Amino acid sequence: MERAKVRLFVEDPLGSGQRVNLTRDAAHYLFGVMRLKEGDAASLFNGEDGEWRARIVEAGKRGGALSCEAQTAPQSNPPDLWLCFAPIKKARTDFIVEKAAEMGACRIIPVQTEFTNAERIRRDRLQAHAVEAAEQCGGTFVPEVSELQKLGDLLNAWPAERQIMFCDETLAEAGSALPDAGGPWAVLIGPEGGFSERERDRLSKAPFTHAVSLGPRILRADTAAVAALTIWQQQMGDWE
Numbered sequence: 001m002e003r004a005k006v007r008l009f010v011e012d013p014l015g016s017g018q019r020v021n022l023t024r025d026a027a028h029y030l031f032g033v034m035r036l037k038e039g040d041a042a043s044l045f046n047g048e049d050g051e052w053r054a055r056i057v058e059a060g061k062r063g064g065a066l067s068c069e070a071q072t073a074p075q076s077n078p079p080d081l082w083l084c085f086a087p088i089k090k091a092r093t094d095f096i097v098e099k100a101a102e103m104g105a106c107r108i109i110p111v112q113t114e115f116t117n118a119e120r121i122r123r124d125r126l127q128a129h130a131v132e133a134a135e136q137c138g139g140t141f142v143p144e145v146s147e148l149q150k151l152g153d154l155l156n157a158w159p160a161e162r163q164i165m166f167c168d169e170t171l172a173e174a175g176s177a178l179p180d181a182g183g184p185w186a187v188l189i190g191p192e193g194g195f196s197e198r199e200r201d202r203l204s205k206a207p208f209t210h211a212v213s214l215g216p217r218i219l220r221a222d223t224a225a226v227a228a229l230t231i232w233q234q235q236m237g238d239w240e
Contacts, residue, residue, distance in 0.1 A: 003072045004041040004053055006034050007135045009142060014049040018068040019057075027064045030056070043072060045140045050075040077141050078104035079237045080184040082162070084111045084154065085225055086191035087118035092222045096189075097126045099222075101133035101143050103229045104237060105187075109146045111154060115193035121148045151199060155206065162186055164209040167228050169194050171213035178210055178235050185236060187228045192221050 008030065012020045022030065030036045038059045044066065045051045051073035054066035083105040087093045093110075100108050108130065110121050127145045134142045158164075162184040169190070188203075195203070203209050214227050233239040 003051070004043040006030065006036060007043040007045065007051070007138070009131045009135055010044050010046050012046060014044055014046055014052045014068055014071075016068060016070065018052075020044060020054060020066045020068065022064040022066070024062050027060065027062060031059050031061070031064065041069075042066060044068065045073075045134075047134075047140065047142045048075060051140050073140060075140050078106045078143075079233075081105050081229075081232065081237065082107040082109055082184075082186035083189070083225065083229065084109045084164075084186055085189040086111055086113050086116040086221065087121055087148065088192055088221050092220075093118070093121070093126070094129050095222050096225045097129045097145060098133040099226050100229065101130040101139070102137045103226070104233060105143050105229065106141070107144050107146065109154065109186075110148045111151050111188070112148055113151045113191050113199060114196040116191045118148075123147050152202075155202065158206075158208065159184070160208060162208065164188050164203070164206070165228065165232055166203050166209045166211045167214055167224055168200065168203075168211040169214075169218050170200070171211055178212065178232070182236075185232065187225075187232055189221060189225045189228060 008026060010020055036056060038056050040056050041053055043051050044054045050071050052068045053070055053072050054068045057067050058065040083100045085096055087110045097108055123145055130145055131142050163181060165187045167189055214224055219227060
């Protein structure tokens with residue numbers, strides 16, 4: 001069955017004949033922004049049941065409803081990869097979250113390091129950016145965006161079985177490679193000022209971390225996040 005061009009993330013269960021009632025914001029997007037009307041089709045996904053073609057059965061300014069007709073794509077989950085990054089300026093932090101969702105991170109964790117400028121984030125706003133990225137890129141999974149955590153607290157509670165690809169700007173001339181190890185992973189990106197010596201020392205001594213180089217040039221934090229996710233996906237993920 002042909003997939004509808006307009007995609008929408010919903011929190012309702014999806015299945016044949018399932019009715020999905022729209023929130024006010026979702027109704028505004030479908031009817032006010034995309035100009036859909038009763039009888040038109042849209043693609044729905046909820047992060048669990050794949051993508052479904054649904055028909056609009058009610059359309060109003062403050063609400064509406066769709067009825068699921070058929071599944072157009074199965075549920076496809078990304079590899080077990082977390083992205084941990086130090087928040088930067090608002091627009092560039094939004095960019096990191098959006099690209100992480102597009103590139104297959106299953107969880108996004110903002111981290112406060114010693115040189116992180118941002119002391120707070122709007123988790124709900126960043127989660128909305130992750131949803132929008134999934135809607136735009138055709139994915140059926142939306143990564144969870146966590147609250148801001150201190151790097152030390154994150155490492156204290158770190159699961160030993162999850163390896164960390166630690167992007168160290170001091171290795172710009174040295175080069176490095178990931179071990180051929182399966183299982184859960186995380187990519188860790190530092191702030192614009194880099195990691196402190198104390199943080200770098202702790203990371204280098206942890207048994208689950210692997211320092212890597214992102215090349216001979218110092219990258220901006222948002223560029224580094226995309227580069228690191230690309231490296232991991234090509235070597236360890238579902239791009240192989």
